[in-house]
Amino acid sequence: MSTARERARAELTTDILRTARAQLGQVGPASLSLRAVARDLGMVSSAVYRYVASRDELLTALIVQCYDELGATVEEADAALPRLEVRRRWRTACGRIRSWAAEHPHEYALLYGSPVPGYQAPQATIGPATRPAGVLIRIVVDAQLGEPATRIATGRTMTAEHHDNLAGARAFIAEDHRQLTGTAPPCELADDMVMRILSSWTTVFGAVSFELFGHLVGSVVDTDLFFGELVERLADDLDLPG
Amino acid sequence: MSTARERARAELTTDILRTARAQLGQVGPASLSLRAVARDLGMVSSAVYRYVASRDELLTALIVQCYDELGATVEEADAALPRLEVRRRWRTACGRIRSWAAEHPHEYALLYGSPVPGYQAPQATIGPATRPAGVLIRIVVDAQLGEPATRIATGRTMTAEHHDNLAGARAFIAEDHRQLTGTAPPCELADDMVMRILSSWTTVFGAVSFELFGHLVGSVVDTDLFFGELVERLADDLDLPG
DNA sequence: CTGGATGGAGAGCACCGCTCTCGTTTTCTC
DNA sequence: GAGAAAACGAGAGCGGTGCTCTCCATCCAG
Known part of the structure; x- marks a missing residue:
C-alpha cells in the first residue's frame, strides 16, 4: 500500500x-x-x-513526454487507416508530424532543435525518440511486404561497407517488426531501401524544421503546398503505390 | 577624416x-x-x-557574420573546382557545409538550430542566409545549362498552383544568375527541378542537423559514410553527371 | 576656451539555477 | 505509543544573467 x-x-x-x-x-x-x-x-x-534534481532532469522528463506525445499522435493517425493504403498512410504520418510541430513549436524545438547549452541527452530519451520515425519505417516495410515486385530495378548498388554501416537501422527495423508481429521479419530490407527511408526521414525533419525556424520564407509562398509536394516525391522515391 | x-x-x-x-x-x-x-x-x-544595443543585436551581428563565413567557405571550395565537373562540385559543397558545421557546432546551431527564445530574425540576416544554399543552386543550374538532354523524362508533372508557389525560389535563382553573369538567364528552370533543388537542400540540412544534434547515433555507425552516400543519391536525383 | 556630446565605472533591479539551514510534519521502528 | 529517522516547506544566500540609471572624466566642435 x-x-x-x-x-x-x-x-x-x-x-x-x-x-x-x-x-x-x-x-x-x-x-x-x-x-x-x-x-x-x-x-x-x-x-x-x-x-x-535539476533543471536538466526536468527537461529530460519533458523530452520523453513530448517524444511520446508526438509518437502517439502519429501512431494513432496511422492506426486509423487501412494497412494496405500505404501512400495515404505516408501522407498522413508526415502531415501529422508537421502539424504537431506547428501546434507545439517549442516542444518541437526541444526535441529536434539545437540541444540546450550544457544538456546531454541521456539514455532514457533514445527509446521514445524512435517512435515518430518508427511509424514512417513501418509504412515502408508494409509496402515492401505487400508487393515485392520491382524492388531491385531502381535501387543503387551498395557496397558491403555501407551494409555494415546501416547495421543499427536494420536491427531497429527487425526488432520493431518482431515487437509488433511477434514473428521474425520474413526478410531483410535491401540496403538501398534502408538508405531511402533514412533519407526520407531526414528530408521530412529538414522540411519541418526549415518551415518552423523560418528558413523557407523567401523561397516558398505556401508552405502547406510545398510540404505536400515534397511528401509526394518522397513517397515516389519509396515506391509507395497509390 | x-x-x-x-x-x-x-x-x-x-x-x-x-x-x-x-x-x-x-x-x-x-x-x-x-x-x-x-x-x-x-x-x-x-x-x-x-x-x-542589446544581446539580441549582438546575436544578429554574429548570425550574419557566421552566414558569411559559411557562405565564403563553400563558395571558395566551389570556385577551386572546374565549372563543368558538377558532380564533384556538388560533393565538395555538401561536404564543406557538413565539415564547417562539425568544426563550428555552436555557430551552426545559431544559424540553423532553434531560434533563441525571444529572438526574431531581422531583415539583415536573410541576405547572407542565402549564400550557402546559393552555391548548391548554382551547381545544379550549371549542370542544367550544360546538357539539356533527358530533363523531362524523370520529372513529376506539376500544376500551375505549384508553379506560383515557387515564385520566390525561381526569382532568387534568376537574380543570382543575373548577378553572377550580368545577363538574364537563358531559360527558367523547370518547376520540377526547382522542387528537386529545394528538396535536396532540405535533405542536406536535415542530415547535418541530425548528425550534429545526435539523432543518428543508434542508426548509423559511420556518419561520414552515410553522408557521402546521401549526397551521391541527391546528385543522382539532380541529374548531375559524373 | 567653453559647452555639449561621448564613453567608462559603479550601483542597482529583477531574474535565473542551485545550496544550505532550520523548523515542522510524517513515517518507521522498537 | 514513544522516540528516532526520514521527508518536506520556507527562507536566506551565492554567483550569475540582461539591462538601466547616475555620475564623472574625456574629447571635439563651435
Whole structure:
C-alpha cells in the first residue's frame, strides 16, 4: 500500500511536470524556468528541488513526454487507416508530424532543435525518440511486404561497407517488426531501401524544421503546398503505390 | 577624416564582435553572455551597451557574420573546382557545409538550430542566409545549362498552383544568375527541378542537423559514410553527371 | 576656451539555477 | 505509543544573467 506521503509526492511530481509542460507551451525550452514553475504551483523554488534534481532532469522528463506525445499522435493517425493504403498512410504520418510541430513549436524545438547549452541527452530519451520515425519505417516495410515486385530495378548498388554501416537501422527495423508481429521479419530490407527511408526521414525533419525556424520564407509562398509536394516525391522515391 | 574617437569606436566595436565570436566557439548561442564579453575585454558590462544595443543585436551581428563565413567557405571550395565537373562540385559543397558545421557546432546551431527564445530574425540576416544554399543552386543550374538532354523524362508533372508557389525560389535563382553573369538567364528552370533543388537542400540540412544534434547515433555507425552516400543519391536525383 | 556630446565605472533591479539551514510534519521502528 | 529517522516547506544566500540609471572624466566642435 501507499502512504499519504507517497501519494502526495507522486501527485506533486506530476503537477510539476504538468506545469512545466504548460510553461513550455509558451516560452521555449531555453527560457523554461524552474522558479516560474514553483511560483505557478504556489511554492518556493527550493521546494521543487525535493522532487526534481535539476533543471536538466526536468527537461529530460519533458523530452520523453513530448517524444511520446508526438509518437502517439502519429501512431494513432496511422492506426486509423487501412494497412494496405500505404501512400495515404505516408501522407498522413508526415502531415501529422508537421502539424504537431506547428501546434507545439517549442516542444518541437526541444526535441529536434539545437540541444540546450550544457544538456546531454541521456539514455532514457533514445527509446521514445524512435517512435515518430518508427511509424514512417513501418509504412515502408508494409509496402515492401505487400508487393515485392520491382524492388531491385531502381535501387543503387551498395557496397558491403555501407551494409555494415546501416547495421543499427536494420536491427531497429527487425526488432520493431518482431515487437509488433511477434514473428521474425520474413526478410531483410535491401540496403538501398534502408538508405531511402533514412533519407526520407531526414528530408521530412529538414522540411519541418526549415518551415518552423523560418528558413523557407523567401523561397516558398505556401508552405502547406510545398510540404505536400515534397511528401509526394518522397513517397515516389519509396515506391509507395497509390 | 576620422577623429580618434571614431577610430576607437570602430575598433572597439569589432573587438566586441570578435570576442563574442570567440565565446560562441565555446559555449553555444543561448549561454553567450554579454557580461562575459565585457570581462574578456576588461571593461564593465554597462560600457558594452555604448556599442551594442542589446544581446539580441549582438546575436544578429554574429548570425550574419557566421552566414558569411559559411557562405565564403563553400563558395571558395566551389570556385577551386572546374565549372563543368558538377558532380564533384556538388560533393565538395555538401561536404564543406557538413565539415564547417562539425568544426563550428555552436555557430551552426545559431544559424540553423532553434531560434533563441525571444529572438526574431531581422531583415539583415536573410541576405547572407542565402549564400550557402546559393552555391548548391548554382551547381545544379550549371549542370542544367550544360546538357539539356533527358530533363523531362524523370520529372513529376506539376500544376500551375505549384508553379506560383515557387515564385520566390525561381526569382532568387534568376537574380543570382543575373548577378553572377550580368545577363538574364537563358531559360527558367523547370518547376520540377526547382522542387528537386529545394528538396535536396532540405535533405542536406536535415542530415547535418541530425548528425550534429545526435539523432543518428543508434542508426548509423559511420556518419561520414552515410553522408557521402546521401549526397551521391541527391546528385543522382539532380541529374548531375559524373 | 567653453559647452555639449561621448564613453567608462559603479550601483542597482529583477531574474535565473542551485545550496544550505532550520523548523515542522510524517513515517518507521522498537 | 514513544522516540528516532526520514521527508518536506520556507527562507536566506551565492554567483550569475540582461539591462538601466547616475555620475564623472574625456574629447571635439563651435
